[in-house]
Amino acid sequence: MEERKYIELTGNPVIMELSDIPVLEYQEFRQLIDDLLKNERAHCLTYFVYPQRDRRQFICCMGMDVKHTILVFSHEQAAMNGLLLESITQRHFCFHVFEREIHENYGIGFIGHPWLKPVRFPFDRADQSITMNAYPFYSIDGEELHEVGVGPIHAGVIEPGYFRFICHGENVLHLEIQLGYQHRGIERNFIAKSTLLQRAILAESIAGDTTIGHSMAFGGLMETLGDQPVSPQMSLERAIALELERIAAHIGDTAAICGDIAYQFGQVVNEALRTIVINTTQRWCGNRFGKGLIRPGGAHYPLTPEIKLLILKNLAEVEGRFTQITGRMFTMPSVLGRFEAIGTVTAQQAKTIGAVGMAARSCGLMRDIRWSHPFGAFRDIQVDPVALPSGDVWSRTMLRKLEVDRSIAMIREFLERHDCMGATETPTNNMPLRQNSFALSLTEGWRGEICHAAITGDRGELVHYKVKDPSFHNWMALALAVRNQEISDFPLCNKSYNLSYCGNDL
Amino acid sequence: MFLREIPILLHHGRQYVPDLRHVELPDTFRGRPVISPDITPEENTMIASLCPVAAIGVQPCSIDLGKCVFCKECGFILPGKIKFTSDYRMATNDRKKLVILPGEEGPLRLDPGKIRDEIHRIFRRSLKLRQVSAGGDNSAEMELNAAGNVNFDMGRFGIEFVASPRHADGIVITGPVTSNMAEALQICYEAIPDPKLVILAGSDAIGGGMFSDSPAINRSFLKQVAIDLFIPGNPPHPLTFINGVLDLIGHEQ
Numbered sequence: 073m074e075e076r077k078y079i080e081l082t083g084n085p086v087i088m089e090l091s092d093i094p095v096l097e098y099q100e101f102r103q104l105i106d107d108l109l110k111n112e113r114a115h116c117l118t119y120f121v122y123p124q125r126d127r128r129q130f131i132c133c134m135g136m137d138v139k140h141t142i143l144v145f146s147h148e149q150a151a152m153n154g155l156l157l158e159s160i161t162q163r164h165f166c167f168h169v170f171e172r173e174i175h176e177n178y179g180i181g182f183i184g185h186p187w188l189k190p191v192r193f194p195f196d197r198a199d200q201s202i203t204m205n206a207y208p209f210y211s212i213d214g215e216e217l218h219e220v221g222v223g224p225i226h227a228g229v230i231e232p233g234y235f236r237f238i239c240h241g242e243n244v245l246h247l248e249i250q251l252g253y254q255h256r257g258i259e260r261n262f263i264a265k266s267t268l269l270q271r272a273i274l275a276e277s278i279a280g281d282t283t284i285g286h287s288m289a290f291g292g293l294m295e296t297l298g299d300q301p302v303s304p305q306m307s308l309e310r311a312i313a314l315e316l317e318r319i320a321a322h323i324g325d326t327a328a329i330c331g332d333i334a335y336q337f338g339q340v341v342n343e344a345l346r347t348i349v350i351n352t353t354q355r356w357c358g359n360r361f362g363k364g365l366i367r368p369g370g371a372h373y374p375l376t377p378e379i380k381l382l383i384l385k386n387l388a389e390v391e392g393r394f395t396q397i398t399g400r401m402f403t404m405p406s407v408l409g410r411f412e413a414i415g416t417v418t419a420q421q422a423k424t425i426g427a428v429g430m431a432a433r434s435c436g437l438m439r440d441i442r443w444s445h446p447f448g449a450f451r452d453i454q455v456d457p458v459a460l461p462s463g464d465v466w467s468r469t470m471l472r473k474l475e476v477d478r479s480i481a482m483i484r485e486f487l488e489r490h491d492c493m494g495a496t497e498t499p500t501n502n503m504p505l506r507q508n509s510f511a512l513s514l515t516e517g518w519r520g521e522i523c524h525a526a527i528t529g530d531r532g533e534l535v536h537y538k539v540k541d542p543s544f545h546n547w548m549a550l551a552l553a554v555r556n557q558e559i560s561d562f563p564l565c566n567k568s569y570n571l572s573y574c575g576n577d578l
Numbered sequence: 579m580f581l582r583e584i585p586i587l588l589h590h591g592r593q594y595v596p597d598l599r600h601v602e603l604p605d606t607f608r609g610r611p612v613i614s615p616d617i618t619p620e621e622n623t624m625i626a627s628l629c630p631v632a633a634i635g636v637q638p639c640s641i642d643l644g645k646c647v648f649c650k651e652c653g654f655i656l657p658g659k660i661k662f663t664s665d666y667r668m669a670t671n672d673r674k675k676l677v678i679l680p681g682e683e684g685p686l687r688l689d690p691g692k693i694r695d696e697i698h699r700i701f702r703r704s705l706k707l708r709q710v711s712a713g714g715d716n717s718a719e720m721e722l723n724a725a726g727n728v729n730f731d732m733g734r735f736g737i738e739f740v741a742s743p744r745h746a747d748g749i750v751i752t753g754p755v756t757s758n759m760a761e762a763l764q765i766c767y768e769a770i771p772d773p774k775l776v777i778l779a780g781s782d783a784i785g786g787g788m789f790s791d792s793p794a795i796n797r798s799f800l801k802q803v804a805i806d807l808f809i810p811g812n813p814p815h816p817l818t819f820i821n822g823v824l825d826l827i828g829h830e831q
Contacts (some may be wrong), residue, residue, distance in 0.1 A: 344727075
């Protein structure tokens with residue numbers, strides 16, 4: 073019988089014995105990726121190195137969006153300096169950022185990689201001689217060209233990142249984004265911090281605006297490794313929290329987009345609506361971002377009948393007013409003039425760079441983990457993701473409006489199924505993990521696909537932890553969006569994505 | 579011409595919070611904690627060992643709000659002994675005051691003796707701040723933005739965030755200060771003209787939070803400068819921030 077090239081897992085999260093992951097020859101590994109990516113509806117979820125004493129295992133997980141399965145396979149290399157591999161990016165550009173990350177962390181060279189640049193300047197990077205101040209920016213010589221540098225500190229109250237534009241007059245020819253300023257050593261801390269509570273709080277702080285998305289991915293991963301699945305009621309509560317987070321983020325971004333086009337009326341009305349949503353979360357769990365709400369094994373804050381009524385009441389209020397203001401906004405010529413055909417990314421570009429979540433759906437590329445790899449309560453309901461084809465600022469703003477509508481409808485459906493008896497399970501601090509295992513957990517945060525992967529050792533201890541925020545892929549979409557745009561459209565394009573700095577930098 | 583705006587305005591109504599000094603937050607809100615005076619040494623040891631950020635001291639029992647991430651795990655284990663009140667006014671200018679001892683029920687306020695003379699005189703009616711995120715997870719940053727939004731509107735007191743450090747009277751730092759951001763933070767601080775304020779917003783900034791012992795952090799900058807205000811929280815609530823700043827610049831209660 074022919075040895076299997078990959079293990080196909082169904083469900084989300086998934087778990088398997090570490091030793092069951094097929095180890096292929098590198099040539100075979102690359103060939104397999106070629107074969108799998110012929111399927112238009114397959115995409116790479118994560119590709120990372122699990123370092124061991126004398127060897128390194130390169131684990132790849134491929135999501136089959138239509139079959140709803142996850143394929144796991146790997147290749148192994150000796151842990152030696154100066155290892156060179158033929159790059160996969162040459163044929164599949166969506167691997168570019170995974171290979172860059174592996175290169176930065178372990179010093180492995182990828183032959184034929186067009187853009188082997190630093191991702192986040194981690195403290196334990198292989199080459200300590202590369203510093204933040206010496207990022208190898210792309211440059212073009214030409215008497216009519218000039219460069220514009222912005223950052224790392226920006227005008228507003230936002231996170232740091234550096235943007236270098238190459239411009240021809242007012243037109244942007246090229247934008248390169250240097251990140252890493254927010255690097256806190258999250259992944260290393262997951263191993264160093266030994267209690268479940270510490271790790272849960274770490275997961276909450278990967279990206280504070282996606283607290284629920286990341287802590288749900290973490291919670292699901294631990295509960296799978298610990299064989300302690302939560303009740304359907306608990307899953308419903310988490311799904312409700314996730315959709316509330318999505319609604320708040322989308323409305324908040326709509327406000328910020330209005331601010332960037334000097335439509336102050338839209339800004340203040342939407343700001344006030346976001347406040348209603350995050351204050352609902354605060355009433356539920358004491359924190360406007362949902363910190364403390366999701367814990368492995370259960371929750372400290374049950375969804376009581378009172379909270380249920382509050383959610384329904386506030387959502388009805390928000391729905392009415394948001395429909396009103398967006399109805400006005402999307403009919404104003406002065407607004408549409410700033411939205412339409414600005415910052416366009418095509419479906420082909422989105423696919424090439426491996427865009428996920430909102431960034432993909434706004435160019436007509438249907439990628440939504442709630443639909444392709446449903447988790448928790450999303451398994452039991454019909455999820456109809458929204459996708460819009462035009463790929464411009466209009467599309468990204470309209471997508472937010474439509475997703476808010478869908479999320480409100482979903483929360484109503486979840487609440488109908490929830491009995492609100494307040495008797496859901498409480499969190500545990502004791503969750504022995506299955507030994508020598510590999511587990512992967514995916515959620516669809518408001519920005520897109522969040523992927524957490526963990527490997528356990530002989531005693532069930534965590535030996536490796538890998539986090540992937542959607543922004544890891546999507547920053548490239550922003551860089552493409554501003555090409556051939558006026559540089560003055562950059563803030564608007566940036567805000568229409570609102571990508572995460574700390575989620576990328578970890 | 580503005581017919582379509584009228585119903586939106588009517589539904590929008592009046593959004594601003596009139597009195598930012600006395601707002602009732604929901605009882606679920608995790609604000610200033612109170613430790614019962616009859617907490618036993620055994621109970622103290624137990625919660626100290628569970629605290630994710632070593633914010634709980636032993637003998638005497640204490641909670642350091644400069645480290646606390648407000649997960650309330652100690653309060654869930656000993657509900658009769660540790661209570662997180664909904665009091666959001668937690669900011670102070672004395673680092674030692676952030677350490678809450680058993681039986682301390684009084685509100686947390688600034689020490690007027692520690693406020694530099696020129697602060698009230700110069701900044702009482704206008705304070706422009708430059709914010710620098712140095713590893714903040716974006717929740718504190720969003721709350722600082724919210725402090726100026728249509729609900730909290732700190733602009734009514736002349737307090738606002740500005741783009742350039744050259745226009746600023748002080749710096750508000752969020753995040754545990756990553757090594758990769760340490761230099762930019764230093765440069766920004768130096769670009770602010772004297773006299774200037776330094777405000778730390780959030781547990782991460784005050785004590786490093788979950789990242790206090792992370793090798794990717796470099797907090798040496800914070801050792802060189804005097805800190806004018808500590809604002810606890812994970813993230814700090816906009817009301818915690820605004821009230822702390824108002825107390826610092828000498829605004830009436």
